Amino acid sequence: MEDACRRAGVGRRTGGTGTGISGGYRRVTVVCQAHGVSDFDQIPGVSIGIHQGLEAIIVETPQARAAVSLFGGHVLSFVPTGAVDVFWVSPLVKAPPTPIRGGTPVCWPYFGKEGQTGDVPSHGYARTARWTVTGGGVLDGGDVEVHLAPVGLGHLDLRLRMTLRIGASLEQTLSTTNPGTRPVRLTEALHNYFRVSDATAVHVDGLAGLTYLDKFDDMAAHEQDCDWRLPADPARSDRIYPGAGGRYLLVDPGLGRRIEIVTQGARSAVVWNPGEAVASGMADVGLHWRGFVCVEAANAGPDVVEVPGQTTHSMSQTITVSSLD
Numbered sequence: 199m200e201d202a203c204r205r206a207g208v209g210r211r212t213g214g215t216g217t218g219i220s221g222g223y224r225r226v227t228v229v230c231q232a233h234g235v236s237d238f239d240q241i242p243g244v245s246i247g248i249h250q251g252l253e254a255i256i257v258e259t260p261q262a263r264a265a266v267s268l269f270g271g272h273v274l275s276f277v278p279t280g281a282v283d284v285f286w287v288s289p290l291v292k293a294p295p296t297p298i299r300g301g302t303p304v305c306w307p308y309f310g311k312e313g314q315t316g317d318v319p320s321h322g323y324a325r326t327a328r329w330t331v332t333g334g335g336v337l338d339g340g341d342v343e344v345h346l347a348p349v350g351l352g353h354l355d356l357r358l359r360m361t362l363r364i365g366a367s368l369e370q371t372l373s374t375t376n377p378g379t380r381p382v383r384l385t386e387a388l389h390n391y392f393r394v395s396d397a398t399a400v401h402v403d404g405l406a407g408l409t410y411l412d413k414f415d416d417m418a419a420h421e422q423d424c425d426w427r428l429p430a431d432p433a434r435s436d437r438i439y440p441g442a443g444g445r446y447l448l449v450d451p452g453l454g455r456r457i458e459i460v461t462q463g464a465r466s467a468v469v470w471n472p473g474e475a476v477a478s479g480m481a482d483v484g485l486h487w488r489g490f491v492c493v494e495a496a497n498a499g500p501d502v503v504e505v506p507g508q509t510t511h512s513m514s515q516t517i518t519v520s521s522l523d
């Protein structure tokens with residue numbers, strides 16, 4: 199069974215794909231200033247600190263601790279009490295304005311460069327924007343909610359807000375508002391880098407039976423016959439699963455835990471690990487590629503979202519850790 203699934207993880211090619219993705223974003227220079235500081239320290243349990251060398255707001259609740267960088271509105275860390283960090287941040291992470299390699303990059307208002315022309319940044323503008331805390335507070339039961347928004351993206355025709363709820367679970371919601379009158383199309387992702395014992399020794403439930411588009415095979419469509427596992431040779435994965443079910447379990451026997459990802463408003467899942475050869479060419483991954491698997495909540499590939507004028511579209515994920523014991 200193990201061998202069958204591992205073989206199936208390589209995938210059966212089922213045909214080509216046409217990904218009619220939104221385009222038309224202009225090249226924009228986003229000025230990445232130092233971290234903006236608002237009055238977030240008025241929220242009980244929220245302070246400023248450092249996580250893995252990166253300036254961050256630190257959120258402490260009775261059930262968890264989290265770190266969020268205001269460069270990118272980027273969750274860096276989520277540690278339920280007594281647990282190992284859910285997220286991986288590269289030991290080779292670069293300073294801003296290089297996008298942070300790890301945690302949860304916010305990919306918005308497009309994923310990758312799908313459909314984009316010209317010299318635009320990979321994964322859009324939000325992950326290299328400066329963000330500010332716009333509100334928040336302590337909820338009944340002690341969870342802390344933090345509201346954030348990017349600064350300096352007013353030239354785009356969509357507006358973004360993010361809500362984080364930190365407690366036993368991490369809830370993260372991206373809300374995209376179209377303030378205009380004409381529909382606007384977007385793709386997006388919460389690009390989670392989950393910390394794992396070894397990317398070659400974990401699996402992801404919740405994807406079997408789906409078709410995926412393989413970026414390592416010119417976006418050809420393949421069938422995912424069994425749970426996702428990193429293929430044996432070459433050991434790498436860059437897959438978009440359109441029309442995915444919205445509940446995925448990253449099972450890690452080495453760390454003795456499963457990470458549950460439940461999504462809403464996210465029609466796609468993406469599973470990425472570059473593997474050894476590609477990682478060797480990435481200055482901020484290198485030899486550390488085994489330490490993470492990205493399981494991403496997304497609207498990507500053909501799952502383009504059209505936001506009518508004067509409406510708001512939301513995409514959210516809830517991440518919960520449990521022991522395999």
Ligand SMILES: O=P(O)(O)OC[C@H]1O[C@H](O)[C@H](O)[C@@H](O)[C@@H]1O
Pocket residue numbers: 297310320321389413436437468469470492
């Ligand atoms: O290097 P980045 O721009 O951060 O992108 C890292 C990765 O993100 C996603 O998972 C994409 O599917 C990959 O194709 C891409 O390589």
